[in-house]
Amino acid sequence: MLGRIGRWIDERGKFSDLWRSQMVEYKVPKNLTFPYAFGIMAIVALVIQIVSGIFLTMYYKPDIHLAFDSANYTIMKEVPFMWLIRHIHAAGANFFLAVVYLHILTGIYYNAYKKPRELTWIVGWAIYFVLLMTALSGYLLPWGQLSYWGMVVTTEIPTSIPGVIGETISVWMKGGYELGQITLGRFFGLHIWLLPLILLGLVSLHLYLVRANGISNPDGVEIDKKKEGVPFHPYITLKEGAYVMWYLAIFFFFVFFHMSHFLPADNYEPADPFKTPPHIAPEWYLLAFYTIFRSIPDKFLGFVVFNLALVLLLILPFLDFSPLRSAKNRPLFFIAFVILVISSIALTILGTMAPTPTNAMLGMIFTVGFIGFFLALPVISIVEWGWYKAKGGRNQ
Amino acid sequence: MIKAVFFTVLTLVFFFIIWFYNPFVHRETYQVPREHMAIINDYSKYAKEGRELFQQNCQACHSVRYDSMYLSSAEANPNMSALKEKYGKVLPRNVYEASFHSDLMALKESFGKVPPDLSTAYLSKGPQYLYAFILEPQKVLPGTSMPAVMEGRPEETAKIVAYLRSVSEPSPQEKNKRTLMGFITIGYLIFMGILLFLWRKKKLKEMGL
Amino acid sequence: MEASRRDMLGLAIGGLSAIGIIGALYPFVKTLAPSASSLAGAVVEVDVSSIPEGQVRVVSWKGKPVFVVRLPQGFQWQGKAKQEANFKLLQGQDTYAMVAVCTHLGCVPLWKPQGEGEFNYPIFHCPCHGGFYTPWGDNVAGPPPRPLQLPPQKRDGNKLIIGEAGFVKELT
Numbered sequence: 001m002l003g004r005i006g007r008w009i010d011e012r013g014k015f016s017d018l019w020r021s022q023m024v025e026y027k028v029p030k031n032l033t034f035p036y037a038f039g040i041m042a043i044v045a046l047v048i049q050i051v052s053g054i055f056l057t058m059y060y061k062p063d064i065h066l067a068f069d070s071a072n073y074t075i076m077k078e079v080p081f082m083w084l085i086r087h088i089h090a091a092g093a094n095f096f097l098a099v100v101y102l103h104i105l106t107g108i109y110y111n112a113y114k115k116p117r118e119l120t121w122i123v124g125w126a127i128y129f130v131l132l133m134t135a136l137s138g139y140l141l142p143w144g145q146l147s148y149w150g151m152v153v154t155t156e157i158p159t160s161i162p163g164v165i166g167e168t169i170s171v172w173m174k175g176g177y178e179l180g181q182i183t184l185g186r187f188f189g190l191h192i193w194l195l196p197l198i199l200l201g202l203v204s205l206h207l208y209l210v211r212a213n214g215i216s217n218p219d220g221v222e223i224d225k226k227k228e229g230v231p232f233h234p235y236i237t238l239k240e241g242a243y244v245m246w247y248l249a250i251f252f253f254f255v256f257f258h259m260s261h262f263l264p265a266d267n268y269e270p271a272d273p274f275k276t277p278p279h280i281a282p283e284w285y286l287l288a289f290y291t292i293f294r295s296i297p298d299k300f301l302g303f304v305v306f307n308l309a310l311v312l313l314l315i316l317p318f319l320d321f322s323p324l325r326s327a328k329n330r331p332l333f334f335i336a337f338v339i340l341v342i343s344s345i346a347l348t349i350l351g352t353m354a355p356t357p358t359n360a361m362l363g364m365i366f367t368v369g370f371i372g373f374f375l376a377l378p379v380i381s382i383v384e385w386g387w388y389k390a391k392g393g394r395n396q
Numbered sequence: 397m398i399k400a401v402f403f404t405v406l407t408l409v410f411f412f413i414i415w416f417y418n419p420f421v422h423r424e425t426y427q428v429p430r431e432h433m434a435i436i437n438d439y440s441k442y443a444k445e446g447r448e449l450f451q452q453n454c455q456a457c458h459s460v461r462y463d464s465m466y467l468s469s470a471e472a473n474p475n476m477s478a479l480k481e482k483y484g485k486v487l488p489r490n491v492y493e494a495s496f497h498s499d500l501m502a503l504k505e506s507f508g509k510v511p512p513d514l515s516t517a518y519l520s521k522g523p524q525y526l527y528a529f530i531l532e533p534q535k536v537l538p539g540t541s542m543p544a545v546m547e548g549r550p551e552e553t554a555k556i557v558a559y560l561r562s563v564s565e566p567s568p569q570e571k572n573k574r575t576l577m578g579f580i581t582i583g584y585l586i587f588m589g590i591l592l593f594l595w596r597k598k599k600l601k602e603m604g605l
Numbered sequence: 606m607e608a609s610r611r612d613m614l615g616l617a618i619g620g621l622s623a624i625g626i627i628g629a630l631y632p633f634v635k636t637l638a639p640s641a642s643s644l645a646g647a648v649v650e651v652d653v654s655s656i657p658e659g660q661v662r663v664v665s666w667k668g669k670p671v672f673v674v675r676l677p678q679g680f681q682w683q684g685k686a687k688q689e690a691n692f693k694l695l696q697g698q699d700t701y702a703m704v705a706v707c708t709h710l711g712c713v714p715l716w717k718p719q720g721e722g723e724f725n726y727p728i729f730h731c732p733c734h735g736g737f738y739t740p741w742g743d744n745v746a747g748p749p750p751r752p753l754q755l756p757p758q759k760r761d762g763n764k765l766i767i768g769e770a771g772f773v774k775e776l777t
Contacts, residue, residue, distance in 0.1 A: 055636060065470065065490035072516055073462050073486060078640045081567075081632040175555070230605060238596035245589030256578025261415045268520035269512075270489075279421075284414045331458045335398075341403075345410050353420045481649070481665065584625060591618050598614060 019233075027229025028236055029217045033109075036215070037243040038103035044244055046203060050196060052089040055082070060141065062188035064181050064288075066271045067143035087255045090262040090345035094137055095251050097285040102130060108316070109337055111263035111325045112216040118317040120209040125314045128204045130195055132286065137191040138185065139283065146264060148271035149280050151179055157293070160303035178273065187244055220325030287351030288344050292370070295363025305367065319374055322381035323388045332380045336373050343369030426528035426536070432554035436523045439558040440568050446559025449552050453545050454514075457503055461486055462515035463563045467503075470496040507541040518557070518564035526557045648768035653700045659727070661716040663705060666756055666767050670713055671706040673765060674728075674740055683726050686743035690753040694773055695741050701703060702767045703742040704754040704776075707731040714753075729753075752777075 061070040075082040113121035140151045158169035175182035266277045289306045296302035327334045343366040440579040459466045464485040546553045649666045658677040695701045712733035721730045729738035737745040742753030759771025
């Protein structure tokens with residue numbers, strides 16, 4: 001009976017043909033390494049965020065008088081199992097950004113942004129940017145002390161632009177001269193409707209581009225798909241499926257046993273516009289940019305440099321025009337990559353520390369390391385073109 | 397291989413620092429004597445006693461809205477029962493603050509600010525800070541307008557903290573349930589991952605890959 | 606041997622996936638269950654002397670509207686009901702509470718002390734589909750299948766306590 005229903009549907013929907021052509025006959029390189037699974041983990045994280053977020057909107061009230069209680073009483077104590085869904089949503093946001101960062105670093109390491117994948121990279125950058133906006137707007141919603149003051153600092157950042165422009169941007173972000181009901185309402189709308197919809201569109205485009213251009217290769221050589229490729233299903237699906245299970249196991253460890261970093265203590269105090277909490281820093285995923293901004297003594301220059309860091313990330317495919325692909329084959333690039341990773345980590349951790357002069361100095365040094373990676377790429381590319389020519393134009 | 401180990405270790409260290417313990421950030425810590433910490437940890441047992449102590453010593457200035465405990469003057473107000481009937485046990489914050497505005501403003505007159513509601517105090521401050529602060533407010537936060545109501549009564553202070561904990565945290569039975577749920581979920585996911593891997597191996601062998 | 610082991614593995618994965626899907630849905634379905642506050646048994650006290658004789662007061666009990674009816678002394682009712690379940694339970698009480706939700710489709714009936722239409726004596730009339738109830742909530746005419754529900758209630762001097770077992774033990 002079930003089989004007959006299945007056949008009836010399949011004759012009309014042609015789903016088995018779709019499965020065969022897209023999953024089984026789709027060939028991918030055999031040597032994909034573990035970091036290639038960060039992409040699917042990010043998709044899983046997105047699905048988790050959307051489902052848990054929809055359930056949270058059922059009980060959350062975007063009202064400055066009621067938001068805190070709706071999050072901490074109605075959701076955490078009153079409605080059965082909503083505590084779990086809030087934990088999942090809060091931890092999920094952090095895990096989403098964590099795997100997206102790892103995914104970006106994987107892309108840089110294996111040079112997955114090179115021709116013909118520049119557009120994939122650019123769309124990916126847009127996803128990252130929208131994701132940061134989503135995280136930022138969502139962080140305001142519980143209307144606790146950290147939510148409030150984090151957003152105060154964020155909306156003050158544009159005022160580094162001298163003259164009337166910065167001030168205007170800041171006021172437009174807030175919808176007034178201070179954070180209030182208007183601000184909360186608009187960030188709520190952005191967080192639950194506009195930004196996730198943009199995100200879904202961009203992710204679909206990103207996936208389409210990945211399919212259209214084929215998956216890159218850790219060795220940096222494009223494969224002859226007919227001969228060397230392995231079927232996507234079951235070769236990759238089951239491998240990455242297992243990785244996803246283990247990723248979720250770690251995720252649920254945090255959800256059930258270690259939420260103190262995702263629902264921080266200071267945010268259990270309702271927002272008070274007259275009292276700034278003693279430890280105020282952005283969430284970890286923004287800290288690198290925050291430290292760049294903070295370490296540079298001139299406010300406007302700091303603003304320019306941290307925006308420059310974002311722009312450099314966007315135009316990365318055009319900075320690196322070397323004929324070689326993948327850090328495996330590029331010793332100079334590998335060194336630069338390690339400097340990039342160390343600088344990003346150092347900048348993030350410096351952001352958690354007090355802004356002493358020593359830390360500002362260190363911040364400057366690692367800012368140079370971070371920006372330096374991108375600025376060194378053209379130089380490295382020229383050197384590698386020299387090697388490439390000397391070896392007679394062969395890839396390795 | 398060395399590269400893989402290097403990057404893995406780097407990643408793990410990074411996430412350990414930001415998600416578990418950050419050795420570069422110094423936070424003030426306070427000591428609670430062991431016997432009093434035991435009271436706070438056994439919060440379901442002392443919650444009732446702590447609640448009574450709270451009513452005697454704290455309720456004049458502090459509310460615990462999530463436990464339907466409001467300022468004594470508000471509780472004595474004849475409007476209170478009608479408000480509770482209309483809005484439920486936990487009055488919405490704006491309703492509460494508007495209805496008892498004069499009581500709250502009277503407190504503001506005498507203390508310089510409205511004493512905070514303590515529904516989430518345990519979560520935001522933690523047991524050590526609460527214990528130390530309630531016992532000796534001036535020592536922990538010099539210049540605070542909080543009077544040293546509980547001075548010289550450490551055991552009763554611990555019971556009040558236990559009460560605040562019982563308001564903020566789920567009951568021990570509920571906690572055990574959650575822990576069990578966590579173990580089952582994590583165990584399931586790890587096991588499922590192993591099964592998928594084994595299945596893949598089988599399948600690939602069949603396909604001759 | 607080979608085939609059976611593969612089948613075992615496949616079956617295990619299939620079965621466990623099904624359990625996993627159910628497990629993932631469980632918390633989401635559970636969030637739809639009644640919340641802690643709506644399960645708490647509320648008790649409402651009504652001061653009988655504040656209701657004029659022959660009048661009805663509407664109070665809220667567990668989020669539902671509840672009629673508190675106070676009958677005049679020596680009240681006689683001329684009509685004829687289809688059932689007498691409520692009347693039997695409420696006999697001898699001059700003041701009592703009934704859940705003000707029509708047993709047909711959930712509207713709130715209206716109290717017509719002067720009567721309505723063909724009924725020229727005190728009656729409850731449900732405006733949605735024309736149901737009629739006696740002052741004790743027994744259905745008289747129209748679509749309602751059974752009398753109005755009675756909440757557990759107790760009389761204590763001048764107070765009617767809704768939500769505690771007394772002359773009505775539990776929700777009918």
